[in-house]
Amino acid sequence: xxxxxxxxxxxxxxxxGPEGLDLKDDAALFRPxxxxxxVITADANVAGVHFLEGEQAxxxxxxxxxxNLSDIAAKGARPLGYLLTLALPPxxxxxxxxxxxxxxxxxxxxYGVRLFGGDTVSTAGxxxxxxxxxxxxxxxxxxxxxxxxxxxxxxxxxTIGDAGLGLAVAEGRAAAGLTPAERQFLETRFKxxxxxxxxxxxxxxxxxxxxxxxxxxxxVADAGHIAVASGVRIEIESAAAPCSPAALASGVDRAVLLxxxxxxEIVFTAHPGHAEALAELGALHGVRVTRIxxxxxxxxxxxxxxxxxxxxxxxxxxxAGYTHR
Amino acid sequence: xxxxxxxxxxxxxxxxGPEGLDLKDDAALFRPxxxxxxVITADANVAGVHFLEGEQAxxxxxxxxxxNLSDIAAKGARPLGYLLTLALPPxxxxxxxxxxxxxxxxxxxxYGVRLFGGDTVSTAGxxxxxxxxxxxxxxxxxxxxxxxxxxxxxxxxxTIGDAGLGLAVAEGRAAAGLTPAERQFLETRFKxxxxxxxxxxxxxxxxxxxxxxxxxxxxVADAGHIAVASGVRIEIESAAAPCSPAALASGVDRAVLLxxxxxxEIVFTAHPGHAEALAELGALHGVRVTRIxxxxxxxxxxxxxxxxxxxxxxxxxxxAGYTHR
Numbered sequence: 001x002x003x004x005x006x007x008x009x010x011x012x013x014x015x016x017g018p019e020g021l022d023l024k025d026d027a028a029l030f031r032p033x034x035x036x037x038x039v040i041t042a043d044a045n046v047a048g049v050h051f052l053e054g055e056q057a058x059x060x061x062x063x064x065x066x067x068n069l070s071d072i073a074a075k076g077a078r079p080l081g082y083l084l085t086l087a088l089p090p091x092x093x094x095x096x097x098x099x100x101x102x103x104x105x106x107x108x109x110x111y112g113v114r115l116f117g118g119d120t121v122s123t124a125g126x127x128x129x130x131x132x133x134x135x136x137x138x139x140x141x142x143x144x145x146x147x148x149x150x151x152x153x154x155x156x157x158x159t160i161g162d163a164g165l166g167l168a169v170a171e172g173r174a175a176a177g178l179t180p181a182e183r184q185f186l187e188t189r190f191k192x193x194x195x196x197x198x199x200x201x202x203x204x205x206x207x208x209x210x211x212x213x214x215x216x217x218x219x220v221a222d223a224g225h226i227a228v229a230s231g232v233r234i235e236i237e238s239a240a241a242p243c244s245p246a247a248l249a250s251g252v253d254r255a256v257l258l259x260x261x262x263x264x265e266i267v268f269t270a271h272p273g274h275a276e277a278l279a280e281l282g283a284l285h286g287v288r289v290t291r292i293x294x295x296x297x298x299x300x301x302x303x304x305x306x307x308x309x310x311x312x313x314x315x316x317x318x319x320a321g322y323t324h325r
Numbered sequence: 326x327x328x329x330x331x332x333x334x335x336x337x338x339x340x341x342g343p344e345g346l347d348l349k350d351d352a353a354l355f356r357p358x359x360x361x362x363x364v365i366t367a368d369a370n371v372a373g374v375h376f377l378e379g380e381q382a383x384x385x386x387x388x389x390x391x392x393n394l395s396d397i398a399a400k401g402a403r404p405l406g407y408l409l410t411l412a413l414p415p416x417x418x419x420x421x422x423x424x425x426x427x428x429x430x431x432x433x434x435x436y437g438v439r440l441f442g443g444d445t446v447s448t449a450g451x452x453x454x455x456x457x458x459x460x461x462x463x464x465x466x467x468x469x470x471x472x473x474x475x476x477x478x479x480x481x482x483x484t485i486g487d488a489g490l491g492l493a494v495a496e497g498r499a500a501a502g503l504t505p506a507e508r509q510f511l512e513t514r515f516k517x518x519x520x521x522x523x524x525x526x527x528x529x530x531x532x533x534x535x536x537x538x539x540x541x542x543x544x545v546a547d548a549g550h551i552a553v554a555s556g557v558r559i560e561i562e563s564a565a566a567p568c569s570p571a572a573l574a575s576g577v578d579r580a581v582l583l584x585x586x587x588x589x590e591i592v593f594t595a596h597p598g599h600a601e602a603l604a605e606l607g608a609l610h611g612v613r614v615t616r617i618x619x620x621x622x623x624x625x626x627x628x629x630x631x632x633x634x635x636x637x638x639x640x641x642x643x644x645a646g647y648t649h650r
Binding site: 021024025026027028029030031032037038039040041042043044045046048049050071072074075077083084085086087089116117118119121122123124125126128130132134135139142144145146213214225229 | 346362373412449467
């Protein structure tokens with residue numbers, strides 16, 4: 001590869017917004033929108049850990065950007081831009097980088113974000129890609145994990161469990177009964193999650209949610225994060241949780257689907273009186289919003305999220321969720 | 326290592342400022358200072374590339390944070406905080422992480438910055454650490470690389486060439502004539518650079534500089550970045566450039582010293598009438614400010630920075646500077 005500067009000019013400078021100063025300065029310059037807070041998050045992905053060795057470069061790039069935008073969306077913010085650092089082994093060639101950049105370009109257009117800056121370095125190990133993403137939300141309106149109150153209802157966007165199944169498909173551990181179309185659907189749900197970016201920003205602007213988290217560790221685990229931060233008990237009705245036809249066709253137990261990770265949907269709490277408004281907001285953004293449970297006092301017990309079966313009994317879970325390595 | 330959550334709680338949550346929400350939410354929340362722009366930069370370091378394998382963890386952490394703060398300072402901004410992503414091989418234990426965090430804690434106190442957030446992941450390869458740093462500068466006051474004008478003088482902070490020699494010492498390629506104390510001094514200049522963070526912020530606030538860059542690729546190369554961005558010719562008088570007694574004792578050619586990298590000082594341009602004010606500003610912050618050259622029109626030629634010998638002749642350089650791998 002021919003030097004860092006050439007590489008940046010060729011692949012990444014075309015992705016830079018005005019904040020990036022053509023990637024020709026020491027730093028990016030960013031004027032924060034007046035009256036708004038900045039929401040900022042960072043996620044790193046490693047070849048062989050977060051994506052399969054040999055995965056297509058555009059898919060790697062888009063997935064990493066989307067997992068970061070998922071955090072921004074779950075906080076009720078609209079995304080603005082991101083910085084990217086890449087540690088690349090010698091096996092990476094310009095064709096790989098062109099494809100990586102093309103993936104970013106596609107999702108920049110899709111989500112209305114710009115590259116602010118970054119760094120590219122060499123490594124003797126696997127590819128490590130790290131993104132820091134920035135978003136903006138009306139001052140004081142960030143939806144935190146803390147804030148859920150007894151009496152609130154629990155909602156989730158999209159469908160849950162597809163990505164966990166999709167990873168199993170990609171790794172050849174697929175449920176046997178699936179059609180090729182179903183396998184394809186599930187694998188894409190893992191590789192290219194579609195975080196509800198527009199809906200998340202609208203949710204923040206509307207001020208309807210009391211708490212929220214993105215579903216990355218697994219629905220029950222992430223609802224548990226809200227429960228712990230808010231000091232409440234969250235009950236999720238297994239039968240109410242939204243699963244895709246492909247996930248249902250897999251025959252995999254619902255408790256497994258609802259504790260698998262990487263969905264990149266939003267689980268949130270809100271006053272039950274807002275249910276209709278939330279459904280309308282979802283419809284406006286093409287996002288399914290499903291009421292899946294309720295918040296109650298933990299009445300002296302430990303704050304937690306539990307899964308209830310159709311008889312209302314607490315499901316004993318082998319694991320509440322997936323821990324990212 | 327016992328899970329990402331334990332690790333974060335143990336080592337990194339104590340470093341988090343209020344923006345980090347105890348590292349217990351999906352993202353950091355950051356209220357931008359009114360009337361200021363945000364300056365943001367990212368740098369990644371890899372074991373075996375940017376620091377020696379086996380380097381002490383606190384030194385790795387501090388050097389990475391400082392190289393990021395150097396970019397912030399060179400833009401005239403004061404640093405606010407940073408996000409950290411770490412890709413760690415299985416060989417890393419909690420003692421290493423404790424020491425890494427202790428290094429960050431020391432420099433957070435030194436520079437008045439806070440941890441906003443981040444991510445820790447596993448890798449089968451070498452340690453990859455990436456920091457995104459944020460700073461603030463009065464609106465419109467960021468010092469860019471573009472802006473140097475014919476007639477401006479060129480200044481640099483600190484001393485130049487120590488870090489390049491220090492790397493040679495650390496790698497056992499040391500100049501033979503150095504005393505142990507000189508070797509120690511130079512090695513420390515490489516391992517723990519001291520970017521002029523307070524001076525940089527003051528320079529931005531004072532509005533005295535027309536252009537600036539941090540000296541990371543080498544003085545002549547980084548002055549060259551200013552020249553190209555500004556469309557001017559920059560002449561640096563070799564004899565005027567500040568070198569430490571240890572660097573002078575090394576007997577290494579000045580042209581080599583002034584083209585070696587990793588100094589993390591600031592090279593900047595300003596109207597020559599500000600020379601006295603700049604020296605005073607430096608004195609106030611304990612930073613040596615040296616006038617080293619002049620900006621002129623490139624008169625139809627390519628914009629560039631050149632090094633002049635004591636007779637005023639242009640030194641032919643083998644390389645203008647160090648390219649980071």
